[in-house]
Amino acid sequence: MSNEIRVVITGVAGKMGKETAKAVLNGAPGLRLVGAVDPREAGVDLGEIIGVPGCEVKVSEHLGEVFASTKADVLVDFTNPQAVLHNAKTALENGTAPVIGTTGLDVVGIAELEKLAARSDKAVLIVPNFALGAVLMMDFARRAARYFKNVEIIEMHHDQKIDAPSGTAIKTAQMIQQQRESMRQGHPDEYEKLTGARGGEWEGIRIHSVRLPGWLLTRR
Numbered sequence: 001m002s003n004e005i006r007v008v009i010t011g012v013a014g015k016m017g018k019e020t021a022k023a024v025l026n027g028a029p030g031l032r033l034v035g036a037v038d039p040r041e042a043g044v045d046l047g048e049i050i051g052v053p054g055c056e057v058k059v060s061e062h063l064g065e066v067f068a069s070t071k072a073d074v075l076v077d078f079t080n081p082q083a084v085l086h087n088a089k090t091a092l093e094n095g096t097a098p099v100i101g102t103t104g105l106d107v108v109g110i111a112e113l114e115k116l117a118a119r120s121d122k123a124v125l126i127v128p129n130f131a132l133g134a135v136l137m138m139d140f141a142r143r144a145a146r147y148f149k150n151v152e153i154i155e156m157h158h159d160q161k162i163d164a165p166s167g168t169a170i171k172t173a174q175m176i177q178q179q180r181e182s183m184r185q186g187h188p189d190e191y192e193k194l195t196g197a198r199g200g201e202w203e204g205i206r207i208h209s210v211r212l213p214g215w216l217l218t219r220r
């Protein structure tokens with residue numbers, strides 16, 4: 001029996017999906033790409049989109065089409081907050097473990113996936129940021145919160161990002177929250193002269209999202 005992990009990617013024509021496909025096709029050890037989904041490029045040869053000739057994977061319109069013709073061990077999802085839950089549920093129903101890179105999945109959706117995963121023998125991995133530096137930053141922030149209770153988060157992205165705050169900012173706030181009690185910061189009588197001036201709030205932690213052209217848009 002082969003030990004290779006069979007991978008399907010949803011959102012394969014997007015920025016992150018393309019990078020993931022390239023990584024798998026260019027020899028990530030133990031991985032084999034068996035399916036690719038993106039309604040934007042349905043029917044197109046994946047190799048044409050990512051510049052890897054001869055990869056023999058056609059882009060499908062729906063994830064269901066892929067599962068009808070092949071089995072997969074892992075689904076990597078880089079789509080959007082509207083599509084991700086359906087894709088992850090479809091994967092679990094087909095015995096495939098979802099690895100979710102997409103951000104913006106809400107708590108209700110996460111709870112739904114937890115329930116489904118508990119009934120199957122598959123795990124769900126939700127990773128709002130795969131960058132090692134970001135993972136370490138979140139862990140350092142969690143540890144620092146034990147000593148520094150007052151915190152505000154400022155995150156910066158390019159102006160084509162559609163969700164705010166970023167998944168990384170929310171995850172950072174959640175991890176800080178595990179370490180400190182929910183608390184109100186700032187002046188007790190503080191008020192906003194302009195709505196939103198103090199940013200969004202997660203359990204008392206203010207989050208500010210900057211969106212400007214040029215910020216962190218290095219991979220197109």
Ligand SMILES: NC(=O)c1ccc[n+]([C@@H]2O[C@H](COP(=O)([O-])OP(=O)(O)OC[C@H]3O[C@@H](n4cnc5c(N)ncnc54)[C@H](O)[C@@H]3O)[C@@H](O)[C@H]2O)c1
Pocket residue numbers: 010011012013014015016017037038039040061063078079080081083087100101102103104127128129130131167
């Ligand atoms: N986890 C991380 O490290 C990380 C890093 C960067 C971005 N992200 C997140 O990943 C997601 C994708 O980012 P991006 O920059 O690649 O976006 P993108 O807009 O470039 O790509 C999204 C792709 O998903 C496709 N899509 C939409 N609905 C679909 C469906 N039902 N099935 C299959 N494909 C579908 C779109 O056609 C598009 O090509 C966002 O939520 C972003 O915040 C995560």
